[in-house]
Amino acid sequence: MDYTPDKSKIAKRIARFFKSGDIVNLGIGLPTEVANYIPSDVIISLHSENGFLGLGPAPKAGEEDWDLVNAGGMPVTILPGGAFFDSAMSFAIIRGGHLDYTVLGVLEVDQLGNLANYKVPGKLIPGMGGAMDLTVGAKKVIAATLHFDKGQSKLVKRCSLPLTAKGEVDYVVTDLGLFTVEDGKFVLQEYFKGCSPEFIIENTPADIIISPNCKEVEV
Amino acid sequence: MDYTPDKSKIAKRIARFFKSGDIVNLGIGLPTEVANYIPSDVIISLHSENGFLGLGPAPKAGEEDWDLVNAGGMPVTILPGGAFFDSAMSFAIIRGGHLDYTVLGVLEVDQLGNLANYKVPGKLIPGMGGAMDLTVGAKKVIAATLHFDKGQSKLVKRCSLPLTAKGEVDYVVTDLGLFTVEDGKFVLQEYFKGCSPEFIIENTPADIIISPNCKEVEV
Amino acid sequence: MIDKPIMSAKEAVKMISAGSIIMVGGFMGCGTPKSLIDALNEQGTRDMTLICNDTAIYNPDKSLITGVAPLVINKRFKRIIASHIGTNRETGRQMNENETEVTLIPQGTLAEKIRAAGAGLGGILTPTGVGTEVEEGKQIIEIGGKKYLLELPLFADFALLKAKKADKAGNLVFSRSARNFNPIMAMAARTVIVEAEQIVEVGEINPDSVMSPFIFTSIIVPVK
């Protein structure tokens, strides 16, 4: 099997997680793209950790309001019924368990549900921003990542990088499949069309078991 | 000397403590009366612990807004430039040291600066309300009390009632005089006209020293 | 945003049952949801725990009764957690005669305990109450030579709140000093029932003016 990275599969599959009424935080980057694939009959609300609920799409060119940006500092819009608040309230919402899901990018995720995404010692140190609070606080944590980076699997037995949070990841969605984290192992729940459980297991240096309900899914 | 209780002396003297710009919380009851005697050229702001700054006088009969009450639940007004907030912010202001003065009534106050005003075990138990936070949080604490209640001095060596706060009282103003609390003793700074230091010392079961600057004051 | 259920006070309080822990917004009755209190009183639910700043005003001589006082008088609570009970003499009587367990908490500590519950904090350190009866049974933590009490979060099953205005998604605006404990209680209860003077369409409240965001609101009840 040939592997061609495909971020859109990740975004498309994650977009199917939600039901109407869910409150969701999407990290900057790949997770942001999830918003493009949410079915039109599912009405969720997006939380932006810089201080509002009801995050809408980017404005048209020329209509930017620089007082209204997302957590990446880029102009966005707010939907009718949205609400602004300060950073203490924004993280009270996060830490207090008021978010149904958070979707985050990862540098590494391991079979214990540990996640690393804020620091490569001596090299890249972007900082954790809101990620530590989001992983600890949200009801369900979805790690969104290409399965491989430069040929290396992002799913590992044990993270080698400094952790963002310990044992908080519930789901991992890659461009190959959907995993849950249970009892110290990845459990393959879905493999995406064009891939196979065998390919995933062979190329992932982590303990993976195949769920009895595991199925092929087209995304 | 004959003793005739006179609450107005207490309110009048306390009203002279403030300078323009001070932020002050006046307890319900006697302390509230302080507001009536503040010189017209001294512009202070009153904090109401139920959630606003800029507490104004009671409205005219018929103009009550029952969404705008003081900490006693009675209709009041808000002055131009006032601001409403929630109870967490109200006590952040108090506890965070943002009040210049708090003025509280007392059941007992002692020479260590301890204050008791929320509970008489087995009898009256109104509860501390905001008093514990106010005494701990305000920059300066003024205890306002008639000197005697049923012949007993309210100023004592050691409070016998459960404490509202330990060692927080800075000033005690009675209808006889003004005291500071220093090094475990009351220090008489002013005695009010018609009274004498000797009368105060003889009739107060607490250690009182007379300040070298002690003077007679007309209030 | 999706709309929240809108129902009568009578319908809304049906989910509250014996043993429920309820938080009630308001300060001396100002900002307390009267329709909800009346409906809950009529329903007759007993053995509840009340978390409220105070037990409001009950003065039979002046026929004055506000806020949660009707529930107190009818002995609906097995436990009351409040900062002040002095203006409702019936609470004090029940306390002194051991009919009702009353826990008094400094008002600022009460506010922070409720906020901590809503904000996912394990607790907060306050200087308030050090050296008083309030410190009994609590962990004292010394920082930089100063003592603080470790105060734990306070959660409820239900919050009964009063808003000036709600949109159908549950965004809330409070009026003047009727705001008090309402916004923080909205964060700290599993089910949040809001009595609103005015219910408007989604989009009619300026997002900058929302005082409690829609996600906390479970049910909206129009004022009767």
Added chain:
Amino acid sequence: MIDKPIMSAKEAVKMISAGSIIMVGGFMGCGTPKSLIDALNEQGTRDMTLICNDTAIYNPDKSLITGVAPLVINKRFKRIIASHIGTNRETGRQMNENETEVTLIPQGTLAEKIRAAGAGLGGILTPTGVGTEVEEGKQIIEIGGKKYLLELPLFADFALLKAKKADKAGNLVFSRSARNFNPIMAMAARTVIVEAEQIVEVGEINPDSVMSPFIFTSIIVPVK
């Protein structure tokens, strides 16, 4: 209410000196007081400590520079306390080459530490950071079998804030997502300098709409 001093940015930042601890409102530059940052940059004050959510955006390839980035580039800080530095590569370079001490704090913890300072709390317990490098050197307190980090308050000498509107007494209104850290920093600094787009008479802001009450504001600076 009494009026607060109104002065130019240049005049206002004169009281900030080498070694000062400054908090700066804003998130990626949104809600950061640009006139104050420019004036402080021009003043050339060094060895300051910065407390800010992030070090904003610095992208020389795109000539993009926002928020506190000019001060970072000109090496005005001996220490930076922030939650995120990834969009200003110069901060990371100074950190890696030990030119500037950079302390990374989870964003929610940063917000609560600042709020705790303003609210007179001795600290707060958060689950965030347990089991990570963030817990190093901190007291871990277990409550009901769950671990929390004790996080201490964070104070500053100066807060530099950006408001949409200020009245002359110092009541503030913020705009949209430019609110972010501004209201909590207003509580936590000895001197609070507010750059306001609009300065109005006392009484022109509805008391229900005030987002930071006048008592926190020390100085008002009109936007240049």
